[in-house]
Amino acid sequence: MTASRHAQWLHARELLVLLLGYALPAMGQVNTGEIRLKVTDPAGLGLKASVEIVSKGNQYNYDFATDSEGAIRIQTLPYGIYRLTVQRQGFADLTKTVEVRSAIPVGYDLALGVAPLNTVVKVNTSDGLLDPYRASSISQIGSQQIQDRVASLPGRSIQDLVNLQPGWLYEGNAVLHPRGSEYQTQFVVDGVPLTDNRSPSFGPEIEADDLDSMSVYTAGFPAEYGRKMGGVIELNTARTSDPGLHGKLILSGGSYDTADGFAQIQNNWGKNVLGATASGSMTSHYLNPVVPENFTNKGTTGDFSVRYARQLTQNDYLTMSVRHELARYEIPNELLQQEAGQLQNRDNIETMGSVSYQHLFSADMVGNFSGMVRDNANNLYSNGQSTPIIAFQNNSFREGYFKGTISIHHKNQEWKAGIESDATFLHERFNYDITDPDQFDDDTPQTFSFAQSKPDLEQSAFVENLIRLDKWTVSAGLRWDHYQLLLNKNAFSPRLSVSRFFPAANMVLHASYDRVFQTPSSENILLSSSSLIGQLSPEVLRLPVQPSMGNYFEGGMSKTVANSLRLDVNIFRRNFDNYADDDQLLNTGVSYPISFDKGILYGAEGKLELVHLGKLTGFASYSYIVGNVWLPVTGGLFLGDDVAAALAQTAGHFPDSQDQRNTVRTRFQYQLMPRIWFAGGLSYGSGLPFEFQGTEEDALEQYGPQVISRLNFDRGRVLPSLAVNASLGVDLYTSERVNVRFQADGDNLNNRLNVIDFGGLFSGNAIGPARSGFFRLKTSF
Incomplete structure (x- = not known):
């Protein structure tokens, strides 16, 4: 079969599977x-x-x-x-x-009754500061926090908001890690889950300005969610219910030659809603650089979306949307790479279309049907001066997703059941040329080329029930998942959350158990598992990467004081079999999934939220996380000397790469006068572990004295990070129809060189931004 006919056959097979998927019942929704x-x-x-x-x-x-x-x-x-x-x-x-x-x-x-003359009626009622019937811990991020957030570098505005929540932390390039878990985070956009890596270095971002609200889960997961279960981030895109034409325009910019623009417009007429958004940005600090000089780090992003909704009847509602996103950026150089003249570029391009349909069968039953198709491409290019290797990559996938749920209210119970199907067609291409053979084993081939395609098929079904029993609330569910890519696996996952409300103390106690089935990352999984990889070394170990099985436990409390303070405290433990991690191929920066025998993560977290104290609002949060991973290796690719090490190390454990013991986040805002406010906060981390393969002298030559001064080689830990931020906001113009607002932000005002990661066993260098300033001008109508 010729290459062209083979490609046509693969494309026809993809379309056939997608069409078969459309024949299934399809529904979708968020909580x-x-x-x-x-x-x-x-x-x-x-x-x-x-x-x-x-x-x-x-x-x-x-x-x-x-x-x-x-x-x-x-x-x-x-x-x-x-x-x-x-x-x-x-x-x-x-x-x-x-x-x-x-x-x-x-x-x-x-x-409404007619107002009596000269009479003012005031009704005191709860503003919902404490939800007595919430069965587990959920972090909510509302429109005000989204609007008043500290400015972000392009590609990470949503990640920065999530990173403020207790239990979450970054590795380099805004890769989120919930409660110490490696990756395994999914974003649910208007009910449609995106389970691939959504950090700036892997996929384009939906801007935070495009959102109304966010809900963040790290425990007490509804059975509706599965596959990537480190954490779930629900994103509800912005829409207004008011009739007429509405919109907003946001212009921002600042340090590192950064400039952003975002525009949104929506028209509501009759039973129709039509809206569109567009955004674009550029910066010279897109990724986290590996040295303070910030070599080769320019990036641009773009995003465009259209959404149409129509109320077909009193009981039927249809929504359709299309979104196109792209990001193009340079890969930061080390000192030796910059001296050689290396230039590597990446781009991510994604187009996504979705349809959802809601039907109200009766006052107590509603069905939601949704489907999504998207194309995603991730490419890497290297110039001829790249060292020690010239690498090229073209990875893409086409995904078809379908979901169906039925929700039934019966007395004190809320039942929900549903199915979902996901078909992702993976295409991987990779090739390289070695330019510095001294950096590789003598028997490593000077050139290599790879291309392969394969479908990733996943299906699931679930049922769950939320029961209210006086002051008790119980959420119970059962989920079934099937995964078929290189392996064929399925599993059942029970979920249970229980809470008890104590009115006299304004307090809710809760506990939860989650059984999770987590599928491996698909990033370069075909390359790392192919028999062709044996060309790279006479010593090769390829083990199939098994899905992770986890047991999550959480206990906690929420308490309010005087309807102005809320304290949330949680303790947790996560036990994993086949703990998921990642490694890199040679010196290319191309990562792929691996797994270890087990992992145990545990810790505590708390957040004190000041809803209002006069003109003051804000929060302070703290997280304590301990993570350890146990040998032996149970999945992934190993070459050369790493083969002997993987086979020999059959016992013992080492710190998880997200084992940051102490993390603190604070931000408080004070209303100086009716149209002017000031805010300030800080972010502190006690430092991640690292295991550098070379000597301290090697590290000094590659990364320079400034970076090395922020490392403790004896302890194998990055020294603590601290960044202080401040903001000033002014409402320049306010009327019934139009609002114009200006905001200025300063970040890392203490100007500390914050090393996030250092050339560790499974992570490269990452340095946080230096002292920087940004502004935002927002006009809404």
Whole structure:
């Protein structure tokens, strides 16, 4: 079969599988609900009115307006308790507390009474600071925190927000690690999970300005989620329920020649909603450099999306969206590579389309159907001066995803059941030419070329129930997963979360158990498992990378004080079989999955949130994490001398690469006057472990004295990091229709050289930004 006919056959096979997948029932949703309001006057006629909805616990505070008939749909509300306030001039204000507990819309008919003359009515009600019926710990990031965040370098605005939450930390290049787990993080965008690596060096980012809210899970996972289970980050893209034309324009820039632009526009008319977003950025500090000089680190990004939604009937709702993203950037050089004139470039390009359909069968049952198709490409290019190796890579995949859920409310229970199917067609191409043979074994081939394609097929089904029993809440579920790529595996995963509310103490105690089945990373998995890799060395060890099986345990409490302070404290433990990690091929920077016999991660975390104390708001969080990994190696590729080491080391353990014992994050904001606020905070980390393969003199030659001064070779630890930040915000213009806001940010104001990672066993160097400043100008209407 010729190469062209083979490619056509592969493409036809992909389309066939995708079409077969479309024939399956497909539904999808996140853990959010919907409130439908109808506001009337005493005679029952619809009123155009303003609606404020607030939940302090979910960091949710929005103002809406009903249409001329008094109707409004407020969607993508995270589960919790909300305070509704409805106002219309000439009528008495109406305040009501409502709960959102399932995907089934909550409907209310609210009749406003005529306001008595010279009378003010004030209703005191809960703002949902403490949710007494939440069965596990969830971190909520609302619109206010998204808007007031410290400016981020391009490609990592969402990652920076998640990194503020207790239990999360970075390795280099904004790769998130939840509670010490290596990768295994998934982003759920409007109900569709993206399980590939979404850090700046692997995939384009959806901008934080494109979001309404975020929900972050590290325990108590609903059975709805699977496959990548280190942490789950739900992203709800921004949309307004107000009728008419709305939009915003954000311009920002600052240090490292950074410039960003973001625009959003949406029109609501009748039963239709049409919106679009566009963004672009450039910087000379895209990735974390490996030396302070920040050699070869330019990057540009772009993003465009269109979304259309229509209410077909009172019980049927259709949404369609298309998004195209790209990132092009340089790979930072070490000192020796810069001297040689190396230039390596990468690009990530992604196009994604999705469709979702919601049908309300009855007042107590709703079905959601969704499907997604996306194409993703990740490329690496090297110039002729690259050293010690010239590497080229072209990895791509086409993914078809389908999901279906049915939600049923029955008395004090919220049932949900569903299925999902994911077909990903992997295509990998890689080749190299060695330019410095002294850096390799004598028998390493000077050139190498590889190309292969294979489908990754995954299916699952789940059922779960949320039960409220007076002051007790129980969430129980069971999930089944099937994984077929290089191996054919399946597993059942039970999930259980229980909480108890103590009204007298304003406190909720909770505990959870999660059994998780985690599929290996698909990054270069075909290359690392191919028999062709045997050409690289006479000594080769290839072990199939098994899915990880984990048992997660968590116990914790949430407590409020005077409806202004909330304290969340959790302790946790994670036990893994076939603990997932990654390694790099030769000196190319091309990573692939490996696994070890087991891993044990445990620790504690806490967050004190000040909702308001006069004009002051903010938070302080602390995390303590211990991680250890046990030999032997159970999966992955090993070459040359590493083969003997992998076979000989059959016992013992070493620190997990995310074993940072102490992490502190703080940020507080003070309203200086009605239109001006000031904020400040800090980020501290006690330092990650490293295991450098060379001598301290080798490290000095490659990375320079500034980097080496931030390392403790005796302990094998990076020295502690500290970055202080500050912000100033000003509302330049505010009216009923238009708001113009300016914000200035300074980061790492103490100007410490913060080494994040150092040339460790499975990670390269990464240095945080130096002292930097940025500005943002936002106009919304």
